[in-house]
Amino acid sequence: MVCREQWNVRYRECRERPVPARVLVENRHLLPREGLGLDLACGLGGNALLLAEHGLETQAWDISDVAVHQVNAVSRQRLLPLIAEVRDVIRFPPLKDYFDCVVVSRFLCRELATPIIESLRPGGILFYQTFTREKQGGVGPSNPEWLLGTNELLFLFSALRILVYREEGTVGDGWVGWRDEALLVGMKVN
Template structure:
């Protein structure tokens, strides 16, 4: 029987992946979040981004393929007094419904086929925060198909208005900055 993504991630989370940090693209731009609304942390892992969204007062959902990660997130959210609806699901089989979220955050998960569904899932004025590895990164997945090409997100999401993009590639001092990681914020027109 082949090993599935769920099996691999469950094994990693059972092995004790430490508590994760929220992505820099979100934490540096909290001022862009709406005062209220519905938010989704997609491929949430232990829900670091979901916990930031819930603490900001948004009705927050967190989805991940790993039931083990979802169980750990539920325990963390309860300990922090945060209301988060956490769900184990296959994100490719069950993408978010059109116009269902005001904010979507995706960190360190990349699937090109899912990008149109993410843009469509935003309500008018909704924001997509995305942070993941680029193909120049020495970290992250070994499969280059799961890493961003140069300036890929802005061109792959043409229906969204670009609010922020950072991809330093190999400019300047390679020992400084966020190397091999791209950050993006796009907004669905109102």
């Protein structure tokens, strides 16, 4: 994993606005109406802001204190039910049976798959989107350890009821469609 200071440097220099992941924007209708949400490895908190604006009590965790500070500043400004926290999610994964919704985008730690599933309450929804090894563009990590293999997201979260899955790889006309990343929305059944 890239260390905290490297992420801090990126976020100090970053002039981008927080943007929610496509998996969340395009499947927003699957969000629970109320409850507790988590944006895990939140970065600038684009997902967390969407969850909080939707009405969920939202937590956002990231190892970068610079990013967390920025998320909390926006949350305070917009009077949202969102609190960001500095947290190493590998050392301190989410508690079991706790969240009604978890969102992870552009972060991959395979050992967290089981804790993420366990952190969902029955009926809880997971939104996950990250880069694949088949990605064509230069965006995203180059280390294959941080990239998904074919169908890997399905495999990692097979304990959930899969509501949405999309991974197009390099099949067909690569200029159109949904490339470079895989996305999954799944529900904890019990």
